[in-house]
Amino acid sequence: MTMPVPREADWDLAPGLLEGAMDLELTAEQCDLRYWLQAAVQGTLRGRPDGHDPRLTVGPHMLRGPFFDAIAQEYAFRSLAEEKATRVLSFLVANAPDVASMEFYATQLLDECRHSMVFRNHLLALGVPAQRLTQAVQDFADPYRTSVLEPLEQRCLEVMRDERDFIGGVVMMTVILEGALAPAAELSERKWRPLDPAAAEIDKGAGIDEIRHLTVGAWIGREYLREHPGERDRVVKMIRDGMRLWDELPTHQMVYDREVRFQEGLELHRDIVGDYEIWPGRRLIDTTPKERQDTADRWSDEMKTKRLVYMGLEEALR
Numbered sequence: 194m195t196m197p198v199p200r201e202a203d204w205d206l207a208p209g210l211l212e213g214a215m216d217l218e219l220t221a222e223q224c225d226l227r228y229w230l231q232a233a234v235q236g237t238l239r240g241r242p243d244g245h246d247p248r249l250t251v252g253p254h255m256l257r258g259p260f261f262d263a264i265a266q267e268y269a270f271r272s273l274a275e276e277k278a279t280r281v282l283s284f285l286v287a288n289a290p291d292v293a294s295m296e297f298y299a300t301q302l303l304d305e306c307r308h309s310m311v312f313r314n315h316l317l318a319l320g321v322p323a324q325r326l327t328q329a330v331q332d333f334a335d336p337y338r339t340s341v342l343e344p345l346e347q348r349c350l351e352v353m354r355d356e357r358d359f360i361g362g363v364v365m366m367t368v369i370l371e372g373a374l375a376p377a378a379e380l381s382e383r384k385w386r387p388l389d390p391a392a393a394e395i396d397k398g399a400g401i402d403e404i405r406h407l408t409v410g411a412w413i414g415r416e417y418l419r420e421h422p423g424e425r426d427r428v429v430k431m432i433r434d435g436m437r438l439w440d441e442l443p444t445h446q447m448v449y450d451r452e453v454r455f456q457e458g459l460e461l462h463r464d465i466v467g468d469y470e471i472w473p474g475r476r477l478i479d480t481t482p483k484e485r486q487d488t489a490d491r492w493s494d495e496m497k498t499k500r501l502v503y504m505g506l507e508e509a510l511r
């Protein structure tokens with residue numbers, strides 16, 4: 194029997210990432226492999242194998258100049274981040290303590306692998322030749338490929354591969370990596386919407402998946418800690434260390450650089466952006482790089498706090 198696509202995975206009915214990831218509750222039992230086949234593969238992704246409606250094409254203003262630089266840097270970085278996430282998730286699949294969480298992480302692994310693919314392939318639509326794609330992804334993601342992604346990957350590998358620490362890996366993914374990166378994705382969807390609608394759809398689809406990753410991840414963390422209360426102090430310390438590591442990385446500089454390029458594009462193409470509002474009552478054309486970055490940072494803090502409170506780990510914030 195097929196089920197209707199659940200609201201949280203329905204292309205037209207799903208809540209936005211922030212609202213969905215903050216307020217929904219989904220369990221690993223609910224979001225098993227069967228759920229994913231119907232809700233994601235036959236639901237969210239239906240008719241969008243490349244992450245967007247195939248009729249959407251990329252306009253000439255995106256193919257060169259500041260908009261090209263901004264999106265190429267962003268998507269190359271995110272494609273590599275998703276690739277690294279896919280690879281480390283294999284250790285959560287391997288070390289999952291039960292079938293429900295094993296199935297869930299197997300689906301998340303494929304989701305991240307797909308995100309990596311659609312971000313990478315969008316560079317083809319932006320005019321990067323196919324034979325140069327792999328190298329172009331590396332080049333556009335520099336220098337943050339080494340300064341941001343490698344230390345994060347290293348830490349994930351220590352926890353998930355070397356120490357085979359399941360709950361540590363769950364918390365790293367949910368709080369430090371996705372909790373922090375998800376709001377940047379929300380910003381991306383909103384700012385590219387009038388300029389590159391295919392990209393905005395790619396972001397929207399990834400955001401729908403992210404709602405599931407964040408809510409189920411937090412549920413798995415909360416249940417695990419209820420059953421293993423002795424692990425709490427160790428996990429709190431781990432989150433604090435993870436947040437400190439994050440703060441030491443040049444992620445701020447990276448986002449700011451991209452926003453500055455984006456701003457140059459806005460100045461050049463005011464006509465395309467028109468009166469489009471990035472959030473209610475605020476026209477994109479009137480925003481500044483700092484304002485956009487500060488807003489994403491605020492979302493990120495709110496999301497992290499909410500997830501930690503939900504898992505009973507708010508102590509990590511003090």
Ligand SMILES: [Fe+2]
Binds near residue numbers: 275304305308399
């Ligand atoms: Fe992802």
Ligand SMILES: [Fe+2]
Binds near residue numbers: 305371403406
């Ligand atoms: Fe994710």
